[in-house]
Amino acid sequence: MTAQFDVVDLIRSKRSGRRLDDEQIDWLLDAYTRGSVADEQMSAMAMAIYFQGLDGPELSRWTAAMIASGERLDFSGLSRPTVDKHSTGGVGDKITLPLAPLVAACGAAVPQLSGRGLGHTGGTLDKMEAIPGWHADLSTGQMMRQLEEVGAVICAAGPGLAPADKKLYALRDVTGTVESVPLIASSIMSKKIAEGTSALVLDVKTGSGAFMKTESDARELAGRLVELGRAAGVTTTALLTRMDSPLGRAAGNGVEVAEAVEVLQGGGPADVVELTLALARRMVEAVGIDADPEQALRSGAAMDVWRRMVQAQGGDPDARLPVARHSQDVVATEAGTLTGIDAMDVGLAAWRLGAGRARKEDPVQAAAGVYLTAQIGDEVVAGQPLATLLTDTAEAIPRAEQALAGAFSIGAAGPRPGVLIDVL
Template sequence: MRENGTMNGSLHDQEKVFSAVELIMKKRDGHVLTEEEIRFFVFEFHQSKIPDYQMTALLMAIYLKGMTSEEIFHLTMAFMDTGKVSDLSFLGMHTADKHSTGGVGDKISIPLAPLVASCGVAVPMISGRGLGHTGGTLDKLESIPNLKTSLSTQEVYDQLSKIHVVITGANADIAPVDKRVYSLRDVTGTTSSLPLIASSIMSKKLSEGTDSLLLDVKAGKGAFLQDMEATKRLAETLVSAGKAAGRNAMAIITNMDQPLGNTVGNWLEMRESIDILNGKGPSDVRELVIVQCALMLLLAGRVKTYQEGRAMAELKIENGEGLQKFKQMIEAQGGSSMYIDAPESYPKPKHSLAVLSDHDGWIKAIDAFEVGLINNKLGGGRETLDSKIDFKAGLVFHFKVGDHVKAGEALVTLFTDGTYPDYLSDRTLKVFTIVPEPVAAPPLIG
């Protein structure tokens, strides 16, 4: 593991001292900051020599004026070098990771990581929690009792050595300044800045030390960025930063206009992930898992062609090795594989409510953003950082876009251990747009 800032020999990589005010004014006026200037500002802030209000001013200047690709790369590397960077050469094998920008019903990482590992590529995956309308991989994993998702760097290394896969949250060694910067972005209206999004994502992902990185950038109503042009720019920016850092990086843009799969909610999505590794589950989730597994194997150099990677992924599902690797990961992180072997034995929610269609027709749209908010109301997500999660809460969809439905049929069933607000059934019905003429199912990958 590389210690703080040793990429260039010191924290600042220069002796010159800059004026924080002058750097803020320089970016405010639309000028390009140099690598030295960026690293100075980041490390002085990291060491609490630059106060929050000056960092906030710089963040707003970046939000308003943007950054060049070179500035974004230098900001990313400065964030990364406030922490430690893993050296995974001790594994003696291909390494890869994947990042999703987040969505509703997006459980792809859960079956994907062990499936890739079962194909002979080590996967150290740093994931996050849900906030707002989007779900979080760590919350879903923690629906398994006693499963640990906060691992030290040494614990990550030990687990990778033994079973070649881990899914954990970022610890204090991983780009620590990013957590402080994000907390300022969150309260100053700068969270949607493309340079700041890219540097936050990539500083943590590059810290993992993998050879390759696949970026799943979501587009549509349930995505973080709903504008397609902004989504494309983010994908290009992330890949550019990855390649500049010497990684094999590529991005795919996937559809998040409707929820992914048939379930939204923590345990419900875990069960759907188990189904995928058992060769079952909804076709859209299965297809994205196989596509992304094939691409990760190709990027890591494990296979020579996409088709070879796809065939390997399908084989590991068919012969059960992907599921076995998943069970190993669950047990290594303190959970029990009991519910993996018998998911039907998981405790049942106290309440369920079927929401019925009020007329015949074809489903034209399902508002993924609103679905995410409804899941929060059921207790399945966080409305604040301190919200307690009901792991059994969520939604199971019986129809998706392109399907025909009759009046009186259940469109979706809601689950919770809590109580339903009186308005929730009508609110849920409104997420569906039903029209009299047939509708084609939307493409998964854009």
């Protein structure tokens, strides 16, 4: 790269609302990845972007520069078409677990390169690691073989994919710039495009337990994600889904695995099944496969792929999942209809119980979490258990109970809206 710029000039330019050109963006992200732009300088740039934004061409180039900072996977040698799914995260969002084997059972290859949880939203790898023996780290060769032979893989992304994003992601987390739509969009899509999938379905969540609290913000993010994917030649669509209440009954790691297995066995909560099938239909459609995901679920074909996928990564699909050493019920204080369960409160309680982490290096408890024993629309009486708190550390229970103090709304019954809001 021959062009050279003064990073302070670029910060001032963006701070003043001027746009960055292609060469400036390319130089900035390359220099930051190599360490010649300091963290405090990139922090200032991230804050300038937080307030001034990036326009369409800037965002496209910013994303491309992050992709160019590392390697790009190539799935063209596989006999199956590849399709991936990304969720913006939520409470009880275990959808990847039943979805990946379900779509693989329909004939696609599903490379789910996933991450770990931070704060109130759980990480897919943390959930899978509750399965005895299962491991997340695969070489590229191992991942390719598993995709060809099994059809699905859930594993950690290698360090070579979009390293600029890895550095910037960590920086945004400690500088108050996480909520910037262009920085969120470029972070998500740089990794997903670098993964090399031919099609991508996005699950963009909105509500109290989601990253984007309002539907308008979620719709803006979904639109920018879809634009970036399509501009890069990836068949991309997005579903806008609700995250006001937790998905399903379980929020945690092992408890979410158990619920995902229930879905694969033909049961499970209706909302989890609904969203799993909605995403699966979009994924098979995106790669031109004529298959019925509902039939693949009913027939047990998806469950067969799950077992093979777990075994391929050292896990025992028949092993007993971890059981928490301590439990405590949260009970209703009055009679009536359960009309709401605040997803953020449930996520915070699960985190305090040990299911999540405050820092990336913190350990998580495989058995910790919240299991909802009542769901929206249920008639309840005073003293009836609404949820069970699960943890290996009894001293965590009082703070988790505090988090749930206002989580359950009891009142007059009303219709419960479906999970799916819109498709973009």
